Amino acid sequence: MCAYPSSSKLFVVTTSGMLRVLDFESQAWLQQKVLEKRTPTCICVNPNGQELVIGCTDGSVLIIGVSDLELIQRMSQIDCEITSVQFAPDGMHVAVADAHNCVGIFRRERNVLESGKEVPWLYVGRYRSHHGRIVGLQFILDKAAGIIRLVSLAQDRVIVEYDLSSSMAATGVVVRCAITIEETAVPTALLQLPPGCQQGEDPNKIFLVSANSESKLKVLDIIGLTGVHDNRPLEEQDSHCLQTLLGPTFGPPPHRLLTLPPDEQGKQYVVYATPHKVVGLIKLPLDGNPNCSMGLIAHAGEVAEMCASHDGKLVLTTGGSDCGIFLWEVDPSALEASAALGGSGIEPFEALIPGGKGGELYDEMLDYFYLAQLRAQGEDTTEERKVTGLAPVEAVPELMQAFGYYPSKFEIRDMVHEVRRKGKDSVTFSDLIKLFVNHKPVNDVSLEEIQQAFHHLGAEPVTGILKWEQLRMMLMRMGESLSESEIQTAIARLTGSSLSGREDFMASTFAENVESMC
Numbered sequence: 001m002c003a004y005p006s007s008s009k010l011f012v013v014t015t016s017g018m019l020r021v022l023d024f025e026s027q028a029w030l031q032q033k034v035l036e037k038r039t040p041t042c043i044c045v046n047p048n049g050q051e052l053v054i055g056c057t058d059g060s061v062l063i064i065g066v067s068d069l070e071l072i073q074r075m076s077q078i079d080c081e082i083t084s085v086q087f088a089p090d091g092m093h094v095a096v097a098d099a100h101n102c103v104g105i106f107r108r109e110r111n112v113l114e115s116g117k118e119v120p121w122l123y124v125g126r127y128r129s130h131h132g133r134i135v136g137l138q139f140i141l142d143k144a145a146g147i148i149r150l151v152s153l154a155q156d157r158v159i160v161e162y163d164l165s166s167s168m169a170a171t172g173v174v175v176r177c178a179i180t181i182e183e184t185a186v187p188t189a190l191l192q193l194p195p196g197c198q199q200g201e202d203p204n205k206i207f208l209v210s211a212n213s214e215s216k217l218k219v220l221d222i223i224g225l226t227g228v229h230d231n232r233p234l235e236e237q238d239s240h241c242l243q244t245l246l247g248p249t250f251g252p253p254p255h256r257l258l259t260l261p262p263d264e265q266g267k268q269y270v271v272y273a274t275p276h277k278v279v280g281l282i283k284l285p286l287d288g289n290p291n292c293s294m295g296l297i298a299h300a301g302e303v304a305e306m307c308a309s310h311d312g313k314l315v316l317t318t319g320g321s322d323c324g325i326f327l328w329e330v331d332p333s334a335l336e337a338s339a340a341l342g343g344s345g346i347e348p349f350e351a352l353i354p355g356g357k358g359g360e361l362y363d364e365m366l367d368y369f370y371l372a373q374l375r376a377q378g379e380d381t382t383e384e385r386k387v388t389g390l391a392p393v394e395a396v397p398e399l400m401q402a403f404g405y406y407p408s409k410f411e412i413r414d415m416v417h418e419v420r421r422k423g424k425d426s427v428t429f430s431d432l433i434k435l436f437v438n439h440k441p442v443n444d445v446s447l448e449e450i451q452q453a454f455h456h457l458g459a460e461p462v463t464g465i466l467k468w469e470q471l472r473m474m475l476m477r478m479g480e481s482l483s484e485s486e487i488q489t490a491i492a493r494l495t496g497s498s499l500s501g502r503e504d505f506m507a508s509t510f511a512e513n514v515e516s517m518c
Contacts, residue, residue: 001318001325002045002052003307004066010307010316011052012325013040019054019069024309024316024327033069035062042084046091053094055082061096061106063121077123078104088139088148093164094121095150097134102126103152103162105173125172132156135255136190136210140223144204149223153190153210157182159222177225179240183410185212191257193219194268197284198242200422207242209286211254211272215442217247217286235409235480239417245288245438246352250295251278256305260312260330269332271315273298273306279317279328281335288438290352291342294335298326346430349437361404365436368402369429390426393419399432405440409480415439451507459507466505 001012008025017038021031039057046052051072054062059078064071084097094106104126111122132155140149150162159181163174181187189211196203198219206223219242230237248254254272262268270282272295280295304320308330315328342348350357353365372391377383391399396419397412407415415435419427427435451464457474459466475482482490491497495513 001305001307001316002043003309003316004045005047005049006310008309010325011043011045012318013043013054015039019043019052019064021069022325024314024325031069033064038062041082044085044087046087047089048091051087051091053085053087055085055096057081059098061085061094061104063094073119073121075106075121075123078102078126083134084137086137086139088150089141090148093139093148093150095137095139097137097152098126100128101130101132101134101154101156102128103134103137103150103160103173105150105162105164105167107169122169124167124169127162127173127175129160129162129175129178130154130156130158132186135187138190138192138208140192140206142206142223145224151190151208151222153181153187155186157185157187159187159190159208159210159220161222161225175228177222178228179220179222179225180234180237181210181218181220181222181241182212183234183408185214185216187212188253188255189257189272191259191270193286194259194284197268197286199285199287201242209257211247211257213253215247215249215253216438217245217288219243219245219286233480235413239414241414241417242421243286243418243438244414245286246290246442248272248278248280248282248293248295249290249442250274250280250293252276256303258306258308258315260308260315263312263332267332267336269330269335271306271308271330273303273317276302279303279306279315281330281332283332283335283339288434289339289342289348291339291348292335294338298328299324346433349433352437353433365399365403365432366429368399369432372399388426389428391432392426393424396427396432396435400436400439403436403440405436407439411439447507447511450511454505454507454510459505464506464508466507468503468505471505 001010003010008023010022010024012020017035019033019035020029023030038060040054041057042055044053050066052064052066059080061075063073078098081099082096083099086095092108096104105124107122107124108120109122110120112118134152134154136153138151142149150164153159157180158178160178161176163176166174187210191209193207193209208220210218220240221242222240251274255275256273258271260269260271268284273279277297277299278295279298283292298317299319302319304318306317308315313330315330316325318325354361369391372395376392393416400407454466457466458470475487
């Protein structure tokens with residue numbers, strides 16, 4: 001479903017092949033049309049309010065007039081299910097994502113079909129830019145450059161920007177850049193942030209935010225980059241992540257993100273929906289403060305789709321299989337009160353440290369922070385000590401490990417970039433707390449995740465046994481590779497036992513040994 005850009009009309013498509021128009025203020029059905037021999041999957045309205053684009057399970061893309069619901073053009077160049085459709089802000093392009101992880105582009109350009117019929121839309125091409133399901137497809141109006149951009153994000157952890165001006169029917173779709181934004185987490189949603197909403201950032205720059213499977217939000221600066229292939233190891237490539245932030249934790253990670261128009265006071269919010277049950281609000285700017293987000297149970301099961309009214313005062317959700325459409329009035333006063341009661345500055349983040357401020361872990365973190373300052377000045381120096389309240393940024397990875405969070409090289413790269421891009425070469429204790437809370441995993445590693453990791457490393461399917469030689473080979477060759485001595489040292493510290501080279505590992509016993517060492 002999708003909402004009309006300037007009135008209370010709502011357009012709904014159903015799996016039975018019905019297109020219906022609802023006035024959600026009067027709650028009356030205004031029009032309906034049967035899409036014969038078609039099963040629609042997604043719908044979007046042109047920002048000018050004159051056309052609808054509908055994607056179908058057979059790959060058909062339908063352009064339909066809003067006033068009479070009559071078919072303007074049917075495009076059938078795609079041979080698999082359409083999963084997402086989007087209109088460009090100027091209505092001159094339509095982009096579609098399909099089940100084969102491809103992005104297709106149509107341009108408003110009169111052309112003549114083989115049958116001799118003249119039609120208003122031209123099929124530009126289709127590009128398989130991902131090897132995972134596409135979770136975000138968005139047009140972006142770049143006022144500074146005077147162009148419209150198109151980006152896609154998929155579960156393969158890659159975000160892709162397309163060059164619309166260079167994409168032609170004769171040559172196909174052209175990719176401008178492709179950037180890997182995650183190492184282990186899986187992206188779930190994509191959103192363009194409103195200009196100037198992030199404090200301290202250039203209001204003329206365009207920033208995107210992605211949600212991932214680890215309940216994190218990442219603020220990205222990738223618009224306008226060029227280059228597709230970077231052969232360097234992933235952790236050595238340039239970081240384009242400005243911030244990693246704690247996202248809503250009221251349910252599964254969000255799979256829909258939508259910016260609401262500013263309210264009467266100029267404040268802005270993002271509404272989100274999770275795959276199951278929960279819909280909520282996040283206050284902008286994004287900073288990871290848990291008191292600046294809320295969630296409620298909106299449906300008994302799946303939350304299939306979500307949209308907002310043109311004025312942002314209502315959010316509409318549907319559960320799909322529950323055959324209902326719910327209207328939610330947006331009242332951010334409770335969220336504002338929660339943010340105020342939760343404290344300001346570093347207080348909300350201190351509350352997320354196990355034991356809180358003054359707890360055992362907090363005191364240990366403070367001790368390690370002072371130790372980092374002493375080590376920066378030289379542990380054996382005889383000069384007068386200067387307590388600056390600053391630790392060098394090079395000490396951040398070791399401090400995180402001392403705090404109990406063990407980031408990968410990829411995560412260290414993003415963390416250091418987050419600090420250095422602000423022109424800082426040192427961090428305060430408050431900076432460290434925010435980095436720790438925003439970057440560390442929300443949940444501890446479960447036995448199921450250890451079993452899954454053993455499976456991917458080559459454990460025997462029936463017994464679940466992983467042989468030492470197989471483990472050694474995989475850890476030395478795959479991902480962020482380790483030397484054999486590093487592997488042995490890590491396992492000894494995790495399990496308390498040294499390796500003879502004849503060990504077999506099982507996920508359950510490995511987890512028990514690790515737990516006994518904690």
